[in-house]
Amino acid sequence: xxxxxxQFGIWIGALCTLAIWSxxxxxxxxxxxxxxxxxxxxxxxxxxxxIYNILIPNFFEKIFTDFSxxxxxxxxxxxxxxxxxxxxxxxxxxxxxxxxxxxGTTAGLGIIMYLKTDVLSQVVSAMVNPxxxxxxxxxxxxxxxxVGTLSGLVYFFFSKKHEGFxxxxxxxxxxxxxxxxxxxxxxxxxxxxSLLIGRLQFLLGDWLGILGN
Amino acid sequence: xxxxxxxxxxxFLFMLVGVMLPLIFPIGFKIEVMPNTKAVYDxxxxxxxxxxxxxxxxxxxxxxxxxxxVATAITRHAIEKDLKIVYLALWPMGVxxxxxxxxxxxxxxxxxxxxxxxxxxxGGLVAIQSMGRNFTEVFPTDANGNSIHNFPILKDVKNFSxxxxxxxxxxxxxxxxxxxxxxxxxxxxxxTGGTTAVSTPGFLPYVNTGQLHGIIGGLKQAAEYEMLIxxxxxxxxxxxxxxxxxxxxxxxxxxxxxxxYRNRKQQKEAKK
Numbered sequence: 001x002x003x004x005x006x007q008f009g010i011w012i013g014a015l016c017t018l019a020i021w022s023x024x025x026x027x028x029x030x031x032x033x034x035x036x037x038x039x040x041x042x043x044x045x046x047x048x049x050x051i052y053n054i055l056i057p058n059f060f061e062k063i064f065t066d067f068s069x070x071x072x073x074x075x076x077x078x079x080x081x082x083x084x085x086x087x088x089x090x091x092x093x094x095x096x097x098x099x100x101x102x103x104g105t106t107a108g109l110g111i112i113m114y115l116k117t118d119v120l121s122q123v124v125s126a127m128v129n130p131x132x133x134x135x136x137x138x139x140x141x142x143x144x145x146x147v148g149t150l151s152g153l154v155y156f157f158f159s160k161k162h163e164g165f166x167x168x169x170x171x172x173x174x175x176x177x178x179x180x181x182x183x184x185x186x187x188x189x190x191x192x193x194s195l196l197i198g199r200l201q202f203l204l205g206d207w208l209g210i211l212g213n
Numbered sequence: 214x215x216x217x218x219x220x221x222x223x224x225f226l227f228m229l230v231g232v233m234l235p236l237i238f239p240i241g242f243k244i245e246v247m248p249n250t251k252a253v254y255d256x257x258x259x260x261x262x263x264x265x266x267x268x269x270x271x272x273x274x275x276x277x278x279x280x281x282x283v284a285t286a287i288t289r290h291a292i293e294k295d296l297k298i299v300y301l302a303l304w305p306m307g308v309x310x311x312x313x314x315x316x317x318x319x320x321x322x323x324x325x326x327x328x329x330x331x332x333x334x335x336g337g338l339v340a341i342q343s344m345g346r347n348f349t350e351v352f353p354t355d356a357n358g359n360s361i362h363n364f365p366i367l368k369d370v371k372n373f374s375x376x377x378x379x380x381x382x383x384x385x386x387x388x389x390x391x392x393x394x395x396x397x398x399x400x401x402x403x404x405t406g407g408t409t410a411v412s413t414p415g416f417l418p419y420v421n422t423g424q425l426h427g428i429i430g431g432l433k434q435a436a437e438y439e440m441l442i443x444x445x446x447x448x449x450x451x452x453x454x455x456x457x458x459x460x461x462x463x464x465x466x467x468x469x470x471x472x473x474y475r476n477r478k479q480q481k482e483a484k485k
Contacts (some may be wrong), residue, residue, distance in 0.1 A: 006461045009410055024222065053333055054335050057354070057358075058335075061237055062266065083307060099432060110338065110394075113338070113394040113399065114394070115393045115394065116398050117390075117424065121422045121424055122418055125424070180414065184411075184414045184415075187411055187413050187414055187430065189413040189459070190410045190432075190455065191410035193228075193232065193455055193458040194277075194431055194451070194455065195278050195279065196232055196459075197236070197432065197454050198277065198279070199278070200233055200449075201236065204233070204236055204237065211236060
């Protein structure tokens with residue numbers, strides 16, 4: 001019986017994949033059906049998952065089993081309810097308070113961490129002595145890092161018109177940015193192809209069984 | 214023939230055939246190992262038998278083809294090194310993706326002794342910070358709802374100092390960035406992992422600063438990792454198709470540019 005349901009799942013997966021791919025030819029009812037199934041199942045999955053894996057174990061179970069130790073949970077519980085009240089236009093204003101609390105807390109918690117991780121550590125790593133690399137390639141790499149960082153920063157410096165020396169450095173910054181966008185595009189293309197490979201491995205292997213293990 | 218007006222469905226068809234054929238008839242292109250992959254391998258290889266490691270499944274099935282091979286290869290390496298593996302997930306669907314790997318590898322894993330899946334934890338950055346303060350308070354039970362005090366793998370675990378490092382397999386937020394910010398920069402736990410190829414360039418600066426101990430970017434580097442541990446898997450078998458697809462893309466980019474230049478030249482001549 002388990003084998004039957006496994007095969008059934010594989011067939012559903014394969015037919016849905018083909019239905020979604022049919023959009024590449026042109027929009028059609030099969031694509032629409034598969035898309036709607038995906039949206040519906042995703043929403044239902046999230047809804048059920050949130051109730052059973054987040055709300056019940058983290059809130060209801062704790063409140064009902066040991067109230068005296070967990071009564072503080074009522075505060076986030078009430079705030080959560082206030083957020084849901086946004087669906088009623090007359091009580092919409094109540095949803096703004098938990099939202100404000102969330103924004104403020106997230107900003108407060110994150111700002112120091114972002115400052116350390118994304119600013120200070122990166123600035124320190126850019127302050128290198130290019131001649132300590134050892135090999136010619138390492139020295140060249142360090143120079144490229146310094147020039148790329150500085151010219152990139154100049155490109156985003158808008159308080160001075162980009163002309164003359166500043167304009168030249170900014171143009172160099174654009175070149176570095178373009179190279180970085182090119183690398184990102186290359187990685188993006190690679191990622192999309194990987195997803196296609198994953199689907200084809202499923203179709204040709206799990207479904208049709210024409211790939212070796 | 215105006216190449217700029219070519220029906221794009223021909224490109225889709227070329228790509229489909231170009232990817233499908235190497236999967237059916239493997240060519241066997243050589244795979245070179247990049248330093249970033251080797252750095253991940255070295256960190257895991259340097260762990261002592263019996264060390265506990267965290268593996269965070271921060272992705273969903275949409276990124277599965279790219280990231281599941283990464284997670285599988287790292288799990289196999291950890292098993293080979295006799296490490297104690299603790300799975301958790303910052304994404305809800307990550308729990309089941311972890312369980313799928315456990316099902317495949319369970320001949321070498323004993324739930325609660327050298328492996329456990331703690332399930333999903335909501336909160337991202339805040340949850341990681343809480344783990345750093347008191348790990349068992351954040352995860353009172355495993356993914357099946359059993360108290361973690363029943364399992365020897367988590368005996369005496371208090372916080373991140375009881376783990377050798379964390380591996381985040383990440384497709385977005387919350388993910389590897391949050392692990393770097395909190396577990397790495399705040400608590401000093403070494404962070405490594407794998408990301409989708411799309412997001413890999415964004416994480417390379419963290420590798421340069423040493424905040425991230427190498428990175429496995431997508432299927433290509435997953436194949437490199439499989440090669441390093443000597444266990445070819447789905448990533449390795451997809452590499453021929455990946456290479457052929459890249460060649461097709463390069464050819465189409467060249468054709469597209471030639472067509473664009475030719476078109477522009479014709480328009481200039483027409484204006485004259």
